[in-house]
Amino acid sequence: MANVTVLGSGSWGTALAVLLCGNGHDVILWSYLQEEVDEMKRTHRNLKLNDNLLPDKLHLTADMEEATTNRDLIVFAVPSFATRQTAHNVSSLIPEGQQVITVSKGIEEETLLTQCDIIEQEIPQAQVGILSGPSHAEEVIVSLPTAVVAGAKTRQLAVFTQEIFMNDYFRVYTSPDVVGIEVGGSLKNVIALASGMAGGLGYGDNARAALITRGLREITAIATAMGGKAETLGGLAGVGDLIVTCSSLHSRNYMAGFHIGEGDTPKEAQDKVGMVVEGVYSAKAGLALGKKFGIELPIIEKVNQVLFEDKPARDGVMELMKRDKKSEIEGIAW
Ligand SMILES: NC(=O)c1ccc[n+]([C@@H]2O[C@H](COP(=O)([O-])OP(=O)(O)OC[C@H]3O[C@@H](n4cnc5c(N)ncnc54)[C@H](O)[C@@H]3O)[C@@H](O)[C@H]2O)c1
Known part of the structure; x- marks a missing residue:
């Protein structure tokens, strides 16, 4: 004992x-x-x-x-x-x-x-x-x-x-791997806001799965730049937490995003959730980390624009879909 x-x-x-x-x-x-x-x-x-x-x-x-x-x-x-x-x-x-x-x-x-x-x-x-x-x-x-x-x-x-x-x-x-665990746990809340927005806009499982997997790449890029291990982000504190937070009605970040997707302002959405929505704080931190390490973070960037620059959530999603054509994984040779 x-x-x-x-x-x-x-x-x-x-x-x-x-x-x-x-x-x-x-x-x-x-x-x-x-x-x-x-x-x-x-x-x-x-x-x-x-x-x-x-x-x-x-x-x-x-x-x-x-x-x-x-x-x-x-x-x-x-x-x-x-x-x-x-x-x-x-x-x-x-x-x-x-x-x-x-x-x-x-x-x-x-x-x-x-x-x-x-x-x-x-x-x-x-x-x-x-x-x-x-x-x-x-x-x-x-x-x-x-x-x-x-x-x-x-x-x-x-x-x-x-x-x-x-x-x-x-x-x-x-x-x-303390750093990997911490970055996974913190930034998943930002992706959960995006996943909630997609849910509130009426999008389906396909959009959610896309946000989870592409969001995981953004989180992994930051975590590894900070010294964390990519394997940790493939584990419980990474993809595990991301799946649960991006899909559960228990998640206050998902629910806040959902209300925003339905048309509430970020302030109205947070008031409806009635508890601290930590992803709102971590969104800014995520963006700043991306700038610090020179990492492109399309989803985290759009979440920031919706939260702090009055961008409608629907426009944010459309802009993500219309980005330049890319390979899924950079650095793999044909
Ligand atoms: N709720 C979950 O399921 C869960 C799971 C894993 C991790 N977490 C993490 O645990 C932490 C706490 O989350 P929670 O869900 O228990 O939060 P919560 O919203 O339920 O906690 C609110 C409580 O925080 C305390 N509090 C508020 N302001 C404070 C202050 N200035 N100083 C000290 N205490 C203050 C008060 O006791 C208040 O009741 C968060 O970082 C969250 O991400 C939560």
């Missing part, structure tokens, strides 16, 4: 905290809002996760010091825009060598840093890893089979994460 704290009581942090309790660990779930803690204590539920009851032994708190004292593992599960601030606030409480993983997905717009990079910057004394892959909280909370990947620079942290989380409905693989 390990002492584990999950920072962030959104749907994913809560689903993982419940899973960890079920695995027999001593678990603290921290929220930055006392009201959220009070509500969970009163209702024994997190209303973001429907009627599923929280285990009695799950300890709920808004006290950061209590949440981070004597823990074997600290899991960052706050929305990606809040990772830096949360890491900064907690840093002075974290001992040398503390094991930390992030389960958040996103690239910081201003710095182009990943979640692990941000935590390493703010908490340099910690060892930092990541858990990512195709995993909707709504399915994990009801124990539906799920497979993910734990990445860390040291094998020891990846294997520790695997041991803590793995059970008979949650399968965890390990990988040393």
